[in-house]
Amino acid sequence: xxxxxxxxxxxxxxxxxxxxxxxxxxxxxxxxxxxxxxxxxxxxxxxxxxxxxxxxxxxxxxxxxxxxxxxxxxxxxxxxxxxxxxxxxxxxxxxxxxxxxxxxxxxxxxxxxxxxxxxxxxxxxxxxxxxxxxxxxxxxxxxxxxxxxxxxxxxxxxxxxxxxxxxxxxxxxxxxxxxxxxxxxxxxxxxxxxxxxxxxxxxxxxxxxxxxxxxxxxxxxxxxxxxxx
Numbered sequence: 001x002x003x004x005x006x007x008x009x010x011x012x013x014x015x016x017x018x019x020x021x022x023x024x025x026x027x028x029x030x031x032x033x034x035x036x037x038x039x040x041x042x043x044x045x046x047x048x049x050x051x052x053x054x055x056x057x058x059x060x061x062x063x064x065x066x067x068x069x070x071x072x073x074x075x076x077x078x079x080x081x082x083x084x085x086x087x088x089x090x091x092x093x094x095x096x097x098x099x100x101x102x103x104x105x106x107x108x109x110x111x112x113x114x115x116x117x118x119x120x121x122x123x124x125x126x127x128x129x130x131x132x133x134x135x136x137x138x139x140x141x142x143x144x145x146x147x148x149x150x151x152x153x154x155x156x157x158x159x160x161x162x163x164x165x166x167x168x169x170x171x172x173x174x175x176x177x178x179x180x181x182x183x184x185x186x187x188x189x190x191x192x193x194x195x196x197x198x199x200x201x202x203x204x205x206x207x208x209x210x211x212x213x214x215x216x217x218x219x220x221x222x223x224x225x226x227x228x229x
Contacts, residue, residue, distance in 0.1 A: 055167065090167070
């Protein structure tokens with residue numbers, strides 16, 4: 001038993017530090033290369049001037065990948081929606097906006113706001129615009145720019161924003177102070193991966209899996225060729 005405890009204690013020293021917190025009951029999980037949190041459905045019922053906001057202690061830049069899993073139950077209305085803004089730290093007014101409507105339409109749009117060009121929707125799909133099959137992915141790479149998916153495919157590919165540092169994420173659903181319900185159950189979760197993608201073992205997992213699968217296929221083919229007829 002004593003040996004087991006020593007082994008467990010030693011193994012903890014080699015695990016990257018992960019901080020668990022209940023910041024505003026947002027189920028926050030932090031590590032040196034990632035940070036995640038969960039907003040309740042009430043975030044979608046906030047108005048534009050008082051959104052629910054999660055602020056990062058340090059801005060995430062220059063490369064990052066944000067996954068958004070929308071598990072909200074929308075009210076049966078064509079106007080029910082959730083607006084997500086990925087903001088640069090103040091005083092910058094630059095942000096990336098994702099809109100996900102409920103109802104039958106599932107309207108989806110991606111917009112950006114920059115000091116040079118102001119606010120502009122760069123992708124809009126009125127019908128069946130987003131999917132729950134996979135998380136929505138929003139990523140920025142220092143040399144590649146902004147890429148966004150709709151849960152199935154890429155809809156914005158390598159848009160140059162002149163760099164982007166994630167300072168906070170805000171969520172609301174109403175355009176004015178009328179507290180119209182957009183969602184009545186569920187939650188929406190966020191996970192951001194950041195840092196040097198090439199050096200982090202987290203980003204090498206898919207490559208390792210593919211290499212393993214490739215090696216298995218090659219081995220089977222060689223075995224099949226050597227097998228006597």
